[in-house]
Amino acid sequence: MKIATFNINGIKARAEALPQWLDEAAPDVVLLQEIKSVDEAFPRDLFEDRGYFVETHGQKSFNGVAILSKLPLEDVERGLPGDEDDDQARWIEATVVGKTAVRLCGLYLPNGNPAPGPKFDYKLSWMARMKDRASALLADEMPVVMAGDYNIIPQAEDAAKPEAWFEDALFRPESRAAFRRILNLGYTEAFRSREPRPGHYSFWDYQAGAWQRNNGIRIDHLLLSPQAADLLTGTGIDKEIRGRDKPSDHVPVWIELDA
């Protein structure tokens, strides 16, 4: 089962590039972030015509997550638990059943800039809530995949110019510590577990020729419960699509599970 995460930065703007990549990469499951669309305006037909089931959790203008799956999506839940006042669409869950059942969590973790400030506080409190949900999911002892735009640079080797990110919410010690607290529950960061070498990125800013200079960062991750990590057979980043017409500023990151 090939599972990918892709921050598309707007479904309307990606109406050509996303289906093209789907046809080439043929993932079984895709966790999408930043659909920037309400559910009613999401172009479901684009994906249903290609054999995908579609579940969305959108909002107007910003944020929004979705799941595409070639197998039926069961027990869909929308929203990260823990704060009834949080109305930002950043979390969706569903179960897909292949050879075995896999619980999928698609997430768009808050950016948190400028830091310090209220947006940074929101990022850290959101991560504390995510840790609680991640902990609860482990109790089921089933394969869990939590995938999305984490807006976290885990280590200096995950940035082409780490010195440029020292004060940024994506790399500040508080952010990386919160990320490690989730990992330390027992999750495996799939890409790093299979590729120890530096220099792999999933995001290049639109500004200042970041793509042309390969000034990237790796912030899109797939975290695996122990039962999912045991099924991991491969991982990759489809970086070449960043150089195409009308690209997102992120590229897909994927895993292959024997599931």
Next chain:
DNA sequence: ATGGTTGATTTTCAA
């Protein structure tokens, strides 16, 4: 050096 670009919806915010 505080630039530069993209998307959604506006004359601005978020990233």
